[in-house]
Amino acid sequence: MKTVKYILENKIKTIVSVSPNDSVLEALRIMMEKNISALLVVDQEVLLGIFTERDYARKIILKGRSSAGTAIHEVMTANPHTVGFNDAIDHCMQLMTNRHFRHLPVVENGQLMGIISIGDLVKxxxxxxxxxxxQLESYINS
Structure with missing residues (x-):
């Protein structure tokens, strides 16, 4: 059975993050530039949270807050669920489905290693x- 490590090994090795004091507007600019829907919130290489389009919609837009005047730490999802290299892909899919989220940070031995998305799992x-x-077609035809 394949694990999270397999998925990360087959992805571009870039961790896109913001600091907790960055504005929501800055985070949105980064998300637009990178064409991504989630950012990790990191301070001194420690994962503090995750900021997603869903956070923006629910905690900024619907509450009438200012993107420029709101710091990420005010609206991020703090202490997000994480997975490690040895977690099974099926486990990640079940976790995402049951908890209704689309991104999982990967932490191994206390170090942030990346992030996987529901799209990565589906792929x-x-x-x-x-x-x-x-394989089955080859077996049948042989």
């Missing part, structure tokens, strides 16, 4: 199913 599952189908 892996599709590739795995395609491989299984090819």
């Amino acid at each position: 892996y599952i599709i590739e795995d199913q395609r491989e299984t189908i090819n």
Whole structure:
């Protein structure tokens, strides 16, 4: 069974983050530039939280707050669920489905290693199913 480590090894190795005192507006600019929907909130290499488009919609837009005048630490999801290298992909999918979130930071031995998304998991599952189908077709045809 494949693990989180497999997914991270097959992704671009970039951790996009903001500091807790950055403004929401700055975070949104970064998200737009990188075409991503979540940012990790990090201070001195320690994961403090995650900021997502959902946080923006619920905690800024719907509450009438200012993106420029609000610091990320005020609206981030603090202490997010994390997974490690050895967590199974099925476990991550179940966690995301049950808890209704789309991003999981990866922390190994206290060090932030990256982030996986529901899209990463779906991509892996599709590739795995395609491989299984090819193997079965090869077996049938031989």
